[in-house]
Amino acid sequence: MSQSQRTTSTREHTRQQLILAAEKLFAESGIDGVSLRQINIEAGQKNSSAAHYHFGSKGALILSIYQHRMAHVNERRLSTLEKIQHDHEENSIRDLVGAIVNPIVAEIDADESGRNYIRFMAHAIGHPQLDLVELWRQEHSGGLARTLELLREALPYVPNPLFGQRFGLAFEQIVHSLADREKLRSSADNTFEVDAPLFVSNLIDCIAGAMAAPVSAETNTELQRLAQHSS
Numbered sequence: 026m027s028q029s030q031r032t033t034s035t036r037e038h039t040r041q042q043l044i045l046a047a048e049k050l051f052a053e054s055g056i057d058g059v060s061l062r063q064i065n066i067e068a069g070q071k072n073s074s075a076a077h078y079h080f081g082s083k084g085a086l087i088l089s090i091y092q093h094r095m096a097h098v099n100e101r102r103l104s105t106l107e108k109i110q111h112d113h114e115e116n117s118i119r120d121l122v123g124a125i126v127n128p129i130v131a132e133i134d135a136d137e138s139g140r141n142y143i144r145f146m147a148h149a150i151g152h153p154q155l156d157l158v159e160l161w162r163q164e165h166s167g168g169l170a171r172t173l174e175l176l177r178e179a180l181p182y183v184p185n186p187l188f189g190q191r192f193g194l195a196f197e198q199i200v201h202s203l204a205d206r207e208k209l210r211s212s213a214d215n216t217f218e219v220d221a222p223l224f225v226s227n228l229i230d231c232i233a234g235a236m237a238a239p240v241s242a243e244t245n246t247e248l249q250r251l252a253q254h255s256s
Contacts, residue, residue: 052144095165101128102168147204
């Protein structure tokens with residue numbers, strides 16, 4: 026291995042350590058409760074400015090954590106979509122919601138750090154300085170974008186303003202529900218026993234039902250009011 030290759034390898038190893046350390050601390054203490062200095066220490070970096078050197082800011086580090094995880098999630102999601110479209114002539118709403126949920130669950134369960142991932146995400150999506158749309162436009166978002174296209178086609182009776190709102194609400198529910206599942210699974214209090222497969226299957230049912238819910242007369246009235254106001 027050349028000196029250049031060794032330097033690159035060392036740099037990537039350091040970045041990976043910082044990403045996993047930041048994800049763990051963010052999961053435990055929230056975004057605002059953790060400094061770059063604490064992340065350096067958790068990652069075992071003697072250089073007190075390592076995180077700033079590699080990422081520049083806490084915001085950039087957050088995006089790097091998201092991209093790191095989404096590389097795996099997106100690959101699984103694209104594979105799931107390919108199987109769905111191969112096995113079924115028509116796309117089931119439940120199958121498509123499963124293509125959103127199951128790859129996230131697989132990443133959570135892949136190793137112990139996966140639990141940090143979903144708890145980090147629960148903090149991240151609620152952070153006032155984080156733009157969810159910007160997250161969804163990051164690298165490795167192709168699987169999610171394609172799933173949304175297929176859901177949009179499968180729900181022609183849901184008007185565009187409602188579809189976008191429903192998906193935003195659904196995504197937040199997915200993340201927070203899975204984060205709560207991890208809290209229950211790791212809790213010393215066994216009052217609420219969690220059967221993981223049942224929990225995930227029921228979550229998919231709930232999200233699919235919410236996405237496919239008929240538009241009520243009351244909501245249609247609000248849509249008409251909005252249209253009149255905009256014209």
